[in-house]
Amino acid sequence: MKRYLKTALRFILFCVIFMVILMLLSKVFVPKDNQKSAGMEAVQSNGILGEPDNTMDYLVVGDSETYSSITPMEIWRQYGYTGYVCGTGGQHLYDTERFLAQALKKQSPKYVILETNALYRKTAYEKVLKSQLEKYFQIFRYHDRWKSLTLNDFTGSVNYTWTNDYKGYRYENKVVPAALKDYMKQTDQKAKISAINQYYVEQMIKLCRKNNVELILVSTPSIKNWNYAKHNGIQALADQYGLEYYDLNLMPDQVKIDWKKDTRDKGDHLNHTGAVQVSDWLGAFFHSKNTLTDHRQETAYSQWNDALGRYDQQIADGTAYEISHCKK
Amino acid sequence: MMKEQIIEILEDIQPEADYETCQTLIDDHILTSLDVLSLVAELEDEFDVTIPTVEIIPSNFNSVDAIAAMVERLQEEG
Amino acid sequence: MKSYVAPLYLLVFLPAVVFLYNIVPKKLRPVVLLLASYLFFWSISGKLILFLLISTFSIHHFGLWLSSLQEERNRILAETERPERKAVKAEYIRRQRWVIFLAVCIHIGTLLVLKYTAFFGQNLNSLLALAGVDWTWKIPKMVMPIGISFYTMQAMSYILDVYRETLKPDKNIGRLALYMAFFPSMMEGPICRYNDDAVSLWEGRRSSVQNLVFGAERILYGVMKKMVIADRLNIMIKTLYSGYADYDGGMMVVAAIAYTCQLYMEFSGTMDVVIGSAELFGIVLPENFKRPFFSKSISEFWTRWHITLGTWFRDYIFYPISMSKPMKRLTSKARKKIGNHFGPLIAGSIALFVVWLFNGLWHGAGWHYICFGMYHFVLIASANAVEPYTKKFLEKLHIRREEGGYKCFRIVRTALLVCIGELIFRADSLRIAMRMLKKMFTDFTFRSFTDGTLLNLGMDKHDFLIVAVSVLIVLVISIANERGICIRQKLAEKKVVVRWAVVYGLILFCIIFGAYGMNYTPVDPIYAGF
Numbered sequence: 001m002k003r004y005l006k007t008a009l010r011f012i013l014f015c016v017i018f019m020v021i022l023m024l025l026s027k028v029f030v031p032k033d034n035q036k037s038a039g040m041e042a043v044q045s046n047g048i049l050g051e052p053d054n055t056m057d058y059l060v061v062g063d064s065e066t067y068s069s070i071t072p073m074e075i076w077r078q079y080g081y082t083g084y085v086c087g088t089g090g091q092h093l094y095d096t097e098r099f100l101a102q103a104l105k106k107q108s109p110k111y112v113i114l115e116t117n118a119l120y121r122k123t124a125y126e127k128v129l130k131s132q133l134e135k136y137f138q139i140f141r142y143h144d145r146w147k148s149l150t151l152n153d154f155t156g157s158v159n160y161t162w163t164n165d166y167k168g169y170r171y172e173n174k175v176v177p178a179a180l181k182d183y184m185k186q187t188d189q190k191a192k193i194s195a196i197n198q199y200y201v202e203q204m205i206k207l208c209r210k211n212n213v214e215l216i217l218v219s220t221p222s223i224k225n226w227n228y229a230k231h232n233g234i235q236a237l238a239d240q241y242g243l244e245y246y247d248l249n250l251m252p253d254q255v256k257i258d259w260k261k262d263t264r265d266k267g268d269h270l271n272h273t274g275a276v277q278v279s280d281w282l283g284a285f286f287h288s289k290n291t292l293t294d295h296r297q298e299t300a301y302s303q304w305n306d307a308l309g310r311y312d313q314q315i316a317d318g319t320a321y322e323i324s325h326c327k328k
Numbered sequence: 329m330m331k332e333q334i335i336e337i338l339e340d341i342q343p344e345a346d347y348e349t350c351q352t353l354i355d356d357h358i359l360t361s362l363d364v365l366s367l368v369a370e371l372e373d374e375f376d377v378t379i380p381t382v383e384i385i386p387s388n389f390n391s392v393d394a395i396a397a398m399v400e401r402l403q404e405e406g
Numbered sequence: 407m408k409s410y411v412a413p414l415y416l417l418v419f420l421p422a423v424v425f426l427y428n429i430v431p432k433k434l435r436p437v438v439l440l441l442a443s444y445l446f447f448w449s450i451s452g453k454l455i456l457f458l459l460i461s462t463f464s465i466h467h468f469g470l471w472l473s474s475l476q477e478e479r480n481r482i483l484a485e486t487e488r489p490e491r492k493a494v495k496a497e498y499i500r501r502q503r504w505v506i507f508l509a510v511c512i513h514i515g516t517l518l519v520l521k522y523t524a525f526f527g528q529n530l531n532s533l534l535a536l537a538g539v540d541w542t543w544k545i546p547k548m549v550m551p552i553g554i555s556f557y558t559m560q561a562m563s564y565i566l567d568v569y570r571e572t573l574k575p576d577k578n579i580g581r582l583a584l585y586m587a588f589f590p591s592m593m594e595g596p597i598c599r600y601n602d603d604a605v606s607l608w609e610g611r612r613s614s615v616q617n618l619v620f621g622a623e624r625i626l627y628g629v630m631k632k633m634v635i636a637d638r639l640n641i642m643i644k645t646l647y648s649g650y651a652d653y654d655g656g657m658m659v660v661a662a663i664a665y666t667c668q669l670y671m672e673f674s675g676t677m678d679v680v681i682g683s684a685e686l687f688g689i690v691l692p693e694n695f696k697r698p699f700f701s702k703s704i705s706e707f708w709t710r711w712h713i714t715l716g717t718w719f720r721d722y723i724f725y726p727i728s729m730s731k732p733m734k735r736l737t738s739k740a741r742k743k744i745g746n747h748f749g750p751l752i753a754g755s756i757a758l759f760v761v762w763l764f765n766g767l768w769h770g771a772g773w774h775y776i777c778f779g780m781y782h783f784v785l786i787a788s789a790n791a792v793e794p795y796t797k798k799f800l801e802k803l804h805i806r807r808e809e810g811g812y813k814c815f816r817i818v819r820t821a822l823l824v825c826i827g828e829l830i831f832r833a834d835s836l837r838i839a840m841r842m843l844k845k846m847f848t849d850f851t852f853r854s855f856t857d858g859t860l861l862n863l864g865m866d867k868h869d870f871l872i873v874a875v876s877v878l879i880v881l882v883i884s885i886a887n888e889r890g891i892c893i894r895q896k897l898a899e900k901k902v903v904v905r906w907a908v909v910y911g912l913i914l915f916c917i918i919f920g921a922y923g924m925n926y927t928p929v930d931p932i933y934a935g936f
Contacts, residue, residue: 007615014906017906017910018910018913021910021914022917041924125414126408126412126413126414129413129414129418133413139917139918140917140923141923141924143917143918143919143920144923144925146868146918146919147866147868340746341746357706357709360705361720361724361725361754362750362751362790364725365728365729365750365753365754366746366747369734369737369741369749369750370746372734373738379729380729381725381729381730382570382572384725384729385572
């Protein structure tokens, strides 16, 4: 028995020292700034890290539907509300939760919009395990930076300086029309949300409650991805947790999407004209809540007015795609 | 007697080995599968036995002594 | 769990099974292994576990059937006179042959239908189109339970050994079930023999500290081979093989060598993980690799690469065919006419041909796999055929085969021949393989090495550097192994600080330089698809 105890203790010591090594290495490998050149991933979404603290009125999280359908600059233009789109392509909810938690550390928005497409994404247990590992030991996420480590990585500390004018939105004006169909035919069927995804939604709800943020579910228009069964599934979830839910696929009078003009890929995602309509609705929605302040005259928010100027200029001269996608 | 005959046959097939002492003719790939084929053909001819496939196992061919023992046993079984 | 290098397997499943295995009483340990194996199988192939269960059940009963026939025969023989014995033996051989035939039909038949229907169908449809027939056969989609190629071969070796009476069938179906399903060897082998390898499966030995440490170290080594080397080469290899038309002959050479390297690292690395996993339980699985690139000839190569497959074909196809009555008659006649070297060569080559046809086909249903088998057949058969002339030639030039420059030449030559074979193996089709080979010779140039193309295939300077360093590490360890040095043993003799530093170093090497995460696409376990 004593021998096993000794071996067990040695093994525990081995593991503890190893975890310390991993933590130290993580400090070295973590990008020290949030631009692409510093090794940051998903820079369009991680631009929020460079925004001044506590300046966001709302956040949007979810998958590629978010950054294709919502352009915060339009909402700023009309109402002076500030917001950021922290979505990434094909996002799984464990990443959504991570982006949210990360953003809420420095921001205190009143609203978080959770785009519902991501709730139906299949998430394997394997991926969840990987994401947990990456969460506690960032070296697993940034290990590839061995190719570009600098002295600053060893001695410097993390300082996020960069943000992007499009606030997470990715501009696309390509038009690839969708085949029209009645994709929201009413049915009693309810699409199932997997247990893992349900767990992460609950975590996000808890996180929002703790931070005094209202979580709102929104389904942006997508003729390819959405249907009534999925709507039912989300409605049930919303009812279960007492959340507001707005399905834009069922509100064609408020968000008049023309599937021949407003999509960039046959109805999977909206393009810029579609996004403007969704953003107009979202801005008006926030306005109706009567809780947000118009910051357009505040000096602390002057960078937003500057950004709006550049945004309009770049859309006009055709460079908006490259810049909003951070192609460099 | 038999041992010397066997060593002669082996030298003819694969001269570069020391058959007096080696105990790992098969395990160390000193005799290839084709060598074994030739060997079996010669043994069957020389000692008038039939060596069935079942007998083609390393323990029967790893050394001259093992080969001799197998041949003797097969001669008795008839 | 898609592969043995997945974190779910290494960090959750395996430790859990090791833990459970050690806390239950000795008698229950094989049960833990069996249940874990079925859970493993089910997590990959789900309901298809039915195939495995039916195979196990049927092989068990076929074995008992054969054994009862054998006992019956022995009883009768004890009571018969000498002259009638031969007839009795022949009668029982006939009856046993029927049983074997049935067993083989069911098992190999299942494998054939599941694996080769699509291939058969495509060729049938091509033939029909060629003949101008208007009808095509709609090929049904087949399911593939994981490991079916491997456990079928183990089942066949079991039943054939019972038939040959070198093995007594096991009355305990649980033991046979564990032999068939043991989770480390389920996906990619090694192919075990009941007599030699199965015993330690149910000994239920407790894991010693050495088992755990050595096993873990071996697993780590395998993880390094796969994650740092095999996965890192993947994007470049995919680019070269699917877009071969855009690249010159020099790049085709790179494609051949890179894929051979990737295949070796992935397969032997997986074997390290697999054998290391078994070692954790004190179970010894047979080796599948023995430094194959130190081989001096293609024949030798196949005694060092995928060893258990080679010995299976040797024991159950090569010898049975070459030692069959008609082949032996052929050999005697031939020896009288063309001498002692060339005589057995005819029967040998026929048997060899069958082995390589099956070997090629076993790897996959496709003409390029068959071509791969034939390529090696031609290399081996022709080397055998000209052996006496080669010997004379070398003697005249006073060159010793096993030493110095000529030995080096043989090793390099063998490696290059293997690389060409692996290019055929990996190419998307036979036609493409031929085109790629043609390019290698007709369009060979060093241009792409210097004009930047090489660095544009998915690997940059850093990637090549790390691959080179890792291959060097593997080379050094291989040389040590070839000389009989066991690295883990040597390490165990050093002080604690050194041991821990080496292990930490190896783990960190994998974590930092492993090709995983956002920028990479890992290789799917190559052999698990066979």
